Structure formats: structure tokens, C-alpha cells
Amino acid sequence: MEIISKLSLNRWIANEEEKTYIEVPFAVEGQIERIEVEYTYERSDGTAVIDIGLRSPERIVGWSGGARNSFFVGLDKATPGYLAGFIPAGEWYVLLGAYRVPEGGCRVQINLKLVHNHPRWMKGDLHMHGVHSDGSYSIADAIQSGKDRGLEFMAFTDHNNASQNLSTLAADDQLVLIPGVELTSYKGHANLLGQLDALDDFRVLTPEHATTTLQRAVDKGALVSLNHPFDPDCPWELGFDVPYDAIEVWNGPWRPLNEAAVRWWQEQLVSGRKLVAIGGSDTHRPDPYVAHGTPTTYVRAKAESKEEILRAIRQGRVVLSFNTDETFIDLSIGKAGVGDTAIVDKEKEYELVVKINGAAGDKVQLWSDRGLEQEWIVANEGIYSFPVEVDRLFYRMESSRHLTDLDLTITSCLTNPIYIQRLTVGASV
Incomplete structure (x- = not known):
């Protein structure tokens, strides 16, 4: 259940404060994943112009000027013009810019919502490709497709490349964007998720080389999943003793390769192994059957951040559904x-x-x-x-x-x- 702390702040700005910057303090306590700010002031005669922004205990994290009446910052999502990132406890400040103040002064009303970390199911897609490898989606088009499909996170996993991750450095305001890469060798494919540049060499042809390469990715903090391991066209042929966190049992539309993966996964569970099952659409281009969020990977995360999403996946808090609004x-x-x-x-x-x-x-x-x-x-x-x-x-x-x-x-x-x-x-x- 979402837990919200609400604050209401008032600041009277005198005419003598025109052309100054004013800080209105408020306290942040506990684990906060999102700060929402909206403000109003009397502007019926067009005289008053009050700008707004936000400062953390360390730095200014964004500035709207007079262009917005509201904005938010989160761990991995933010209104354009604001920086997403860790929200430290301490004294924060709403910044007011007294650009024009009428003779009689101006009162500014500020309403704040502080959203605390809390578990919730988020839906997303952990496997896709675009123009940075062999797909047709630009990063912007893929993000818009994800939004249209109702997704809340997306992982960009172009084949053997990290350039797509450098194209998604700015936080989106609706989606948590997870950097990734699909190690694509002649002996099998694996996704490395959560790091901007987790793969230094994709030319993996032996189990020993796979172990070394995947361990380097793990050491960098990447989550490793072995992709479509029983796909007849590109199976995983490097053994299952390599370092990995999850197995992609559901790749794209439901097919025999997924049935084989689920049967194998069930055998691992029966043997006493705790192995996480995930899915991914493997979308490359618009297609009537292969689309972002097909399947949908639901993750029960404690916050809207890539760190918490990946932590939840490692913990196995994952449910797969064949579409974004289905079972x-x-x-x-x-x-x-x-x-x-x-x-x-x-x-x-x-x-x-x-x-x-x-x-x-x-x-x-x-x-x-x-x-x-x-x-x-x-x-x-x-x-x-x-x-x-x-x-x-x-x-x-x-x-x-x-x-x-x-x-x-x-x-x-x-x-x-x-x-x-x-x-x-x-x-x-």
C-alpha cells in the first residue's frame, strides 16, 4: 500500500524581494522514492511571475522557471528538467524565483507529497532490440511503445552493444529505463541487465570463456539471465554451470521452446534449486504477435527504481503474463x-x-x-x-x-x- 506524507507550505513574497531567489525548506525523513511538488499564486492581473525549482541537501536538482505548475523527482523517474536519483534524508528546499512581484506582494502556496518506499507489482519488459543492433525501433519509439502498452519499466538489450544505454541516460517521467545488453554468441545468448557497459567481449565459444565473461559482468553488478535456452535456432550450448541469476523461460509469443524451458525449470526446482524464471518479448520491430510487454514481466519491487526492480528479480518476486492487461x-x-x-x-x-x-x-x-x-x-x-x-x-x-x-x-x-x-x-x- 502506498504511503504518502503531505506537506503544505506558504511563503509571502514582498515586492522588495523581486529578482531574488528564495529557499523554502522542508524535511525529508526515511526512505523516500518520490517527491511531488505543485504550487499556485495569484496571477489574475498578469503582474506576478514566480519561478520554481528544487534543491536537495547537496545541490539543485531541477528548475522549471515559470513553465510548470507541478513536477516530481524520483529514484529513476523525473519530470523533464529534473534529475532522478537517490533521495537522501535531510533538509530540502523548494526554490522560488521572484521574477516579478506586484507592489502589494504575492503569496505562494506549495503542496508537497513525499511517497515512501513500498512494495507494489510493476509490469515491464526485460528483452528488446532496436536500431542499435538489428531492430527498427529508435529509443524514443520503443519508450513510446512501452507507454502505449501500459508498461512501467523497460530493459534495452541490443545485441553485443552498449550504445543504446548511452542514449537513455536522461530519466523518463513514466518509465524506469534499465540499461542492458544481450551477449549474442554462436553458442547462446544471455542478457546482462542494470549496468551501462557490462560486456567487454561477446566472442564466447566455450563454457570456460562463458564463465569468465559472465563473472566479470556479475562483478560489475549486472543481473545475468540465460535467454531462450531451448530455442532450436540459437540454444544455450555453454552449460548451466556458468554464473547467472535467472532463466528466460518465456520468450516472445508462447511456443514449444518456452514449454521446453518451463519443463527444464520445473526439474531444477524439484531438485531443490531456487532458480528465478523471467520473460521477455524479444521485440525487434512492429509485428502483430511480437510486441513490447508480450509477455509482461511483473516484478514486486519496493520502489520505482532499476535497483529495486533488479533486486526483486534476484529474489524471485516475478510473475509472467502473456499480455499487459491479461491474467x-x-x-x-x-x-x-x-x-x-x-x-x-x-x-x-x-x-x-x-x-x-x-x-x-x-x-x-x-x-x-x-x-x-x-x-x-x-x-x-x-x-x-x-x-x-x-x-x-x-x-x-x-x-x-x-x-x-x-x-x-x-x-x-x-x-x-x-x-x-x-x-x-x-x-x-
Whole structure:
């Protein structure tokens, strides 16, 4: 749930202060992800002109002059003319520029909203290409496409290049932009996300070389995913003992290569491995079936920032849906959600709560390390609950839909697991 602190500030500006800059202080406390500012003043006769900007404890972070009545700054999003970035605690200042002040003075009303960090599901796309490799989208066109599709973050992953990341240095006001690159070799593809220049050489042809190259990316802070590992045209042939954080089980429209990836992933989970499943559209150009956000990667992040999005992915807080406004399934066992580990006592009873949105008519399946546990057709979206078997390693959900016009059954949603850990003797939850 969003937590907001609201402040209302007033500043009377006398005529004698014309052509000066005035600082109106306010306090920032705790973990803040966004500061929103709006202001008003009496300007009916056209005499008064009061400019506005913002200063952090360290520096001026933006200036609108008289062009805007409101603006915001966030961790990785900001109004044009303002710098996104870390929001430190301390004394901040709304800057007022007393450009023209009437003889009788002018009162300025400032309203502030401070949005605290809070968990929420964000939807985005982690795999795409444009004119910086073999796609047709410019950076601006890709961003607009993402906005039109209702996305909240996008990762730019052109083949073997970092130039696209240098073209997205300015923060957008609607999307969190994540730098990336797709390592594209003759032996397989992998995305390196979160760093401007994570790849120094893409010519990877042996498992040993892949290990060295991917480890350098990890050391730089990049999140590594192995892409479409069972694609018959470009499979991952460098082994699964290399450094990586996630596996792309859903690439573009639902196809047999994705089914093979999910089966392999399920085997890894059954073996006791906690491996994060992600998706990406792999969009290159406008296409009736391959589009930004198809599939949509939902990430439960604590703030609207690339750092928190990537942290949540590493934690497995990811749900995949076949489109931006389609089936979405969330899971919980007590306070544990998707990607978390529920600590259970074999002497107690627990419920797995399943929340389903937008899935009427879909076939929904509950999976564990024992295989398929439950299956039903959703008549209405809503909340379902099941008793937790404490001897399971995990629970996860899938849903599927038959597309009559194409005579094709596709996966409509797939969640990462909630893991189960039994309480050891003598310990307490």
C-alpha cells in the first residue's frame, strides 16, 4: 500500500524581494522514492511571475522557471528538467524565483507529497532490440511503445552493444529505463541487465570463456539471465554451470521452446534449486504477435527504481503474463509471497492463498515438487485457498487459455514459487 506524507507550505513574497531567489525548506525523513511538488499564486492581473525549482541537501536538482505548475523527482523517474536519483534524508528546499512581484506582494502556496518506499507489482519488459543492433525501433519509439502498452519499466538489450544505454541516460517521467545488453554468441545468448557497459567481449565459444565473461559482468553488478535456452535456432550450448541469476523461460509469443524451458525449470526446482524464471518479448520491430510487454514481466519491487526492480528479480518476486492487461496470479502463505520462503511448523496448519485476476475461462494449475497438485477452470476471478502440505519444497501456479481463432493453447500466466522450509526442532517461527 502506498504511503504518502503531505506537506503544505506558504511563503509571502514582498515586492522588495523581486529578482531574488528564495529557499523554502522542508524535511525529508526515511526512505523516500518520490517527491511531488505543485504550487499556485495569484496571477489574475498578469503582474506576478514566480519561478520554481528544487534543491536537495547537496545541490539543485531541477528548475522549471515559470513553465510548470507541478513536477516530481524520483529514484529513476523525473519530470523533464529534473534529475532522478537517490533521495537522501535531510533538509530540502523548494526554490522560488521572484521574477516579478506586484507592489502589494504575492503569496505562494506549495503542496508537497513525499511517497515512501513500498512494495507494489510493476509490469515491464526485460528483452528488446532496436536500431542499435538489428531492430527498427529508435529509443524514443520503443519508450513510446512501452507507454502505449501500459508498461512501467523497460530493459534495452541490443545485441553485443552498449550504445543504446548511452542514449537513455536522461530519466523518463513514466518509465524506469534499465540499461542492458544481450551477449549474442554462436553458442547462446544471455542478457546482462542494470549496468551501462557490462560486456567487454561477446566472442564466447566455450563454457570456460562463458564463465569468465559472465563473472566479470556479475562483478560489475549486472543481473545475468540465460535467454531462450531451448530455442532450436540459437540454444544455450555453454552449460548451466556458468554464473547467472535467472532463466528466460518465456520468450516472445508462447511456443514449444518456452514449454521446453518451463519443463527444464520445473526439474531444477524439484531438485531443490531456487532458480528465478523471467520473460521477455524479444521485440525487434512492429509485428502483430511480437510486441513490447508480450509477455509482461511483473516484478514486486519496493520502489520505482532499476535497483529495486533488479533486486526483486534476484529474489524471485516475478510473475509472467502473456499480455499487459491479461491474467495475473499472486500467491501467499501468511506473510510470504512469490519468491519468498515460508517457514512452517509441521505441527501447525497453513493456507496457500491464490489471488486470480482477469482469468475467466482459463485453466489454472497448482504445481509443487510433487508435480501437478490441483487443476480447475476459472469461472470468475477471485481468491482461492488450499491447505499447505508442509513436506513440499515449493508451490507455484500456471494458467493456460485456448485461443479459438488460432486453434492454439497458450500459457496465460506463470508464477515463480513460494518455497517451503520446515521449522527445525528447537527453533521458533
